[in-house]
Amino acid sequence: MKYTNPIIKGFNPDPSICRVGDDYYLVTSTFEYFPGIPVYHSTDLVNWVQIGNCIERPEQLPFEMAEPDKGIWAPTIRYLNGKFYVTAKFMGVGNFIVSSNNPASGWSDPVTVNIGGIDPSILFDGGRAYYCTNARGEDTRESISAVEINADTGEMLSDIKQIWHGDCNDKPQYLESPHIYHINGWYYLTAAEGGTGQNHMITCARSKNIWGPYENCPNNPILTNRYDSTKDVACSGHGDFVEDKNGNWWCVHLATRPDDEWYSHMGRETFLLPVVWQDEWPVIADRKSHIEYDTPLLWNKQCTKKIWTADFTKIESKWLFLRKPVSENYIVSGGNVSLKLAAVKISDETGAPTMMLIRQPDIECTVTAETDFVPQNDSDEAGVAVYISNKGYYTFSKLRRNTKDYIVIAKNGSGFAPISREVENGRLTLKIEASKKSYDFYYAVNGGEYIHAGSAPVLTRADAGKCFTGTLIGIFAQCENRTEAQMTVFDFKTEI
Known part of the structure; x- marks a missing residue:
């Protein structure tokens, strides 16, 4: 077999x-x-x-x-x-x-x-x-x-x-x-x-x-x-x-x-x-x-195609957090999870950013997250992260700048692609399609058609630095100043 x-x-x-x-x-x-x-x-x-x-x-x-x-x-x-x-x-x-x-x-x-x-x-x-x-x-x-x-x-x-x-x-x-x-x-x-x-x-x-x-x-x-x-x-x-x-x-x-x-x-x-x-x-x-x-020594067929949908009635065992998580920043209620925005950034070498990650499930995979996040202050930001280290990551997020809300792709905290476009409030679905050499980023508002926001190459040794870990994908929420904004995630799914 x-x-x-x-x-x-x-x-x-x-x-x-x-x-x-x-x-x-x-x-x-x-x-x-x-x-x-x-x-x-x-x-x-x-x-x-x-x-x-x-x-x-x-x-x-x-x-x-x-x-x-x-x-x-x-x-x-x-x-x-x-x-x-x-x-x-x-x-x-x-x-x-x-x-x-x-x-x-x-x-x-x-x-x-x-x-x-x-x-x-x-x-x-x-x-x-x-x-x-x-x-x-x-x-x-x-x-x-x-x-x-x-x-x-x-x-x-x-x-x-x-x-x-x-x-x-x-x-x-x-x-x-x-x-x-x-x-x-x-x-x-x-x-x-x-x-x-x-x-x-x-x-x-x-x-x-x-x-x-x-x-x-x-x-x-x-x-x-x-x-x-x-x-x-x-x-x-x-x-x-x-x-x-x-x-x-x-x-x-x-x-x-x-x-x-x-x-x-x-x-x-x-x-x-x-x-x-x-x-x-x-x-x-x-x-x-x-x-x-x-080999003739195995007795069961291997399952290689898998779909996983997060159960937000709890924090499942596969979710990972950087260092010691701040538990009150993660609120599980009504089958959803809400992330409180934190001033600790995912680029920081210390502290606990508000970020939940899973291991990228395969080289080729699709990840989607659905949220109704509405920023309250400039620099309020939340969305999806592709993360190897604090020196090598992408964010695909909703960000407020000058009182307007945008969909942004960024590499290591700085603009990688032009701001895609101003985005209206509503139910926002963020989707990442991963392949051997790149990630494609899509978004949709209120169940509409997906819009291609941009592409980015997979993170390399030069991006991540010397590290013993691998790529993780998940959700994050961060801010510059104190805010009451939260990102509520209704659905998170991976497919290989």
């Missing part, structure tokens, strides 16, 4: 996966966005639905201090005796663990694990819990270090020991994303090397003892697209293994769908590849990732 990568499209880097019976659970990184660490659920590995977030309460972590590209990095999810454990790094704070009996909600407050490094992982083995990161020790080479812990309290129960220096012992580069698996008497240690760019890869080693010594896999790297010139897939690495209900093994990993300059405005997405075992070593597909894969 054929399936198509990515299995979870849009900004979903650093995937980690576990299985409980017939159910699979997967988490990814969220950086400066709240809520943090989405939890996806599947029964077949190719059709995934977000069911919650591990960091679901602002008081769990200090999101107000999350700078661009900081916040939460690289979670790992594991399961033991009826409880789920997720560990990750909050940059500037440290490594932590949260737990819950229900992966959809009720996650605990974080407990701290006082070991350095990033990309933490947990192995439950023989009644003990082992924790590993890429922490360095007295040997200053890049390394993977491990320590025995109490997973419920974060207490370290042993000394920290460096156990592996990667496949390039003399000069390991960006040795990250360690995971340890105990399979058929061997401890397998996988990691990412080469950095999360074109040289990204997964390497592997094994030992009969969790503390080592580890021997390198003779076929390293076991996954990379760095030699692939097709530009269909790039940056493959940072993976996690899972055994399915039928005894077959799989690897979820991050990768991108790059443009001609090897950049992806979608960000790093979640891919899936089958794993077989040869000479007691894991072999991932043909050691590189593909968009399409045909």
